[in-house]
Amino acid sequence: MMKKFLYTDSSQTTILIRLMVGAVFLSEGLQKFLYPAMLGAGRFEKMGFPSADFFAAFVGSFEILSGLLILIGFITRGAAIAMLINMTVAIVVTKIPIAFGESFGPFVLRDLKTYGFWSMAHEMRTDFSMWLGSLFLFIKGGGDWSVDRAIQIKNRL
Numbered sequence: 001m002m003k004k005f006l007y008t009d010s011s012q013t014t015i016l017i018r019l020m021v022g023a024v025f026l027s028e029g030l031q032k033f034l035y036p037a038m039l040g041a042g043r044f045e046k047m048g049f050p051s052a053d054f055f056a057a058f059v060g061s062f063e064i065l066s067g068l069l070i071l072i073g074f075i076t077r078g079a080a081i082a083m084l085i086n087m088t089v090a091i092v093v094t095k096i097p098i099a100f101g102e103s104f105g106p107f108v109l110r111d112l113k114t115y116g117f118w119s120m121a122h123e124m125r126t127d128f129s130m131w132l133g134s135l136f137l138f139i140k141g142g143g144d145w146s147v148d149r150a151i152q153i154k155n156r157l
Contacts, residue, residue, distance in 0.1 A: 005075075005077055005078070006075070006077075006141070006148045006151055006152060007141060007148075007152060008073075008076065008140065008141025008142045008143055008146060008148045008149050008152060009140060009141065009143065010143070010144045010149065011140065011143040011144060012143065012144045012145065013143070014137075014140055014141075014142065014143025014144065014146070015073075015143055015144070015145050015146070017133050017136050017137060018070050018071060018073055018076070018137065018142065018143065018146070019071065020133060021067075021070050021080075021083070021130060021133035021134060021137060022066075022067045022068070022069075022070035022071035023067065023071065024067070024126075024130060025063045025064075025066055025067030025070065025083055025130070026063070026064055026067030026068060026071065027067070028060075028063050028067075029059075029060045029061065029062070029063025029064035029065075029066075029067055030060075030064060032056050032057075032059065032060030032063070033057075033060055036056065040056040040057075040060060041053045041056040041057075043056070044056045044059075046108065047093060047094060047107055047108055048103070048105075048106040048107040048108040049106075049107075050106065059086065062082055062083075062086060063083075063086065065079075066079040066080075066082045066083050066086075067079075070083075070137060072146070072147050073142030073143065073145065073146020073147050073148050073149065074142070074146070074147035074148060075148070076137050076141050076142035076146060076148050077137070077138050077141060079137075080134045080135070080137040080138035081134075081138060083130065083134040084131060084134045084135060084138060087127050087130050087131040087134060088131070090127050091124055091127050091128070091131070092104075093107045094107070094110070094123075094127075095120050095123055095124040095127060096120070097109045098110070098112065098115055098116075098119050098120040098123055098124075099115070099116060099117055099119075099120040100115070101115030101116065
C-alpha cells in the first residue's frame with residue numbers, strides 16, 4: 001500500500017503544479033494566523049462556523065502542513081487528499097450558496113451584487129484551480145525532483 005502511495009512517475013513538469021498548489025496553500029494557511037480577524041477566526045465566524053477559532057486554526061494548520069509537503073513532494077498524494085477535502089468543503093460552504101442566492105444551513109451567504117451560476121463560477125475560480133491541481137497531484141504523485149521520487153529510487157519501489 002505504502003509502495004503505491006509513494007509511487008510517482010519521473011515527470012519533470014509536475015514540479016510546476018507542486019509549486020503552484022503548495023505555495024498557495026502554504027500562503028493561505030499562514031495568513032489565517034497572520035490576519036485572524038480578516039482571514040482566520042473572524043472570517044470563519046462570519047461564514048457561520050461554530051467554534052470559529054478551532055476551525056480556523058485547524059484548517060490553517062492543515063494548509064500549512066499540506067502546502068509544505070506538496071512543495072517538497074513528500075507524501076504528495078496524502079497532502080493532495082487533505083487539500084481536496086479542504087477545497088471541497090470550502091466550495092460547498094462558501095460558493096454553492098452563491099449559485100442559489102441564499103444561506104446554506106448555518107453558513108451565511110456573502111453580500112454580493114449578483115448571484116447565480118456565473119457569480120459562483122467567478123467567486124470559486126481559485127478554489128476550483130486548487131481543487132484541480134490537488135486532483136492532478138493525487139493522480140500523478142510528486143513527480144521528478146520530489147522526496148517521494150527519491151525514496152522510490154532509493155528503495156526501488
